[in-house]
Amino acid sequence: MLKNSYKMLFLSTLFLGTMISICSSSWFSVWMGLEINLLSFIPLTMKLNNLFSSEASLKYFLTQALASSVLLFSVILFSFFIEWKMMLNFNSKINMILASALMMKTGMAPFHFWFPIVMEGLNWINNIILMTWQKVAxxxxxxxxxxxxxxxxxxxxxxxxxxxxxxxxxxxxxxMAFSSINHLGWMVAGILNNQNIWKVYFIFYCFLSISIIFLFNSLKIFNLNQIFSSFNFKFLMKTIIFIPLLSLGGLPPFLGFFPKWLIIDMLMSLNMFFLLIVMINFTLITLYFYLRISYSAFLLNHNEMNWNFTYYFNNKKKMIFSFLLFISIFGLLFINLFFIFI
Known part of the structure; x- marks a missing residue:
């Protein structure tokens, strides 16, 4: 287990690697920043007494190393064709190879095969980093x-x-991993025309994901049965858990619907109706299994304990969770009032 000083060192290096990548003027510096980011995240995920975290760290390293190799290969091809003035015929193909490497790093389909497996082996805190900060660059x-x-x-x-x-x-x-893959599709759709829209979407996604995962981490919840089969979870606690989850799925009138609303409006202005119909229909499936889980959790309340775990809420945590729940429920209302008065 890493000491706190080492954790802060690796976290600062993680931040530095991302900043190097997004502020670089050359693709070689971008590759170097991504490698610094990778090598600083691996020690945070590894635990000597946990076989699952070590396996997840190895799979993450191998996948990211493959993506970095493809990225470097495409940059070398780019330089080679520029030198020989053959760029016109190969520009789109090299861009596709480069985009494939970056999509593999984010866990976007069809390069998503590693993402759910890695998330399953990590704890909730490392999953927050993997779902949010590791996608920025x-x-x-x-x-x-x-x-x-x-x-x-x-x-x-x-x-x-x-x-x-x-x-x-x-x-x-x-x-949460498959939900993140679905949200990545919406984020990349925001890049097609207006880059500011995907930034707004990403900020809302990070806020909702962090609020849900902090709650799961505090309650030590890893499986659905821990919610269904515990008499400790009363109606109020299930409300605190599932309303942010429904907001993350984009159910109106919760806050998570606002970024999807922006993407829908943008795609309609670009006349991309086929892409929009596909995105909405399959996102409704995501919302369906969120609603199914919520419906079952509110109705099933029996006294069989499959796990024996305890959790504690001090006043500070109660205030934090109350604030997050309030924003998830009424955030869209405040945004609409802001636009009305402005």
Whole structure:
């Protein structure tokens, strides 16, 4: 187990690697920043007394190393064709290879095979970093290598796999992983026209994901059975758990609907109706299994304990969770009032 000083060192290096990548003027510096980010995240995920975290760290390292190799290979090809003045014929193909490497780093479909497995082996705190901060640099870099037809394909694959993948999941970590894959499709859709929209979407996604995962981490919840089969969870506690989850799924009138509203409005202005219909229909499947879980949790309340765990809420945690729940429920109302008065 790492000491707090070492954790702070690796976290600062993680932040530094991302800043190097997004502020670089050359692709070689981008690759170097991504490698610094990777090598600082691996020690945070590894635990000597936990076989699952070590396995997840190894899988994450191998996948990211493969993506970095493809990224470096595409940069070398780019330099080679520029030197020989052959760029006109190969520009779109190299952009597609480069975008594929960056999509693999984020866990976007069809390069998502590693993401649920890695999340299943990590604790909730490391999952927060993997779902939020580790996506910042690759998504920003994706905006520099636009390839519309390939992006359309990746967006549709992400919303499809993210929706169907979470249908029969009982592990909350895998459920959040497939939800993240679905949200990645919406984020990349925001890059197609207006880069500010995906930033707004990403901020809302980070806020809702962090609020849900902090709650799961405080209650030590990893599986759905821990919610269904515990008499400790009364109606108020289940409300605190599932309303942010429904907000993350984009159910109106909760806060999570606002970024999806922006993406829908943007795609309609671009006349991308086929892509919009696919995204909405398959996101409804994601919302369906959130509603199914919530419906079952509110109705099933029996006194069989499959896990014996305890949790404690001090006044500070109660205030934090109350604030997060309030924002998740009434955030969309305040945003609309802000636009009305402004």
């Amino acid at each position: 690759p998504i920003i870099l994706l905006s520099f290598c636009l390839n519309n037809y390939f992006f359309y394909f990746a967006i549709m694959m992400s919303v499809i796999f993210g929706s169907f993948g979470g249908l029969n999941q009982t592990s909350l970590r895998k459920l």
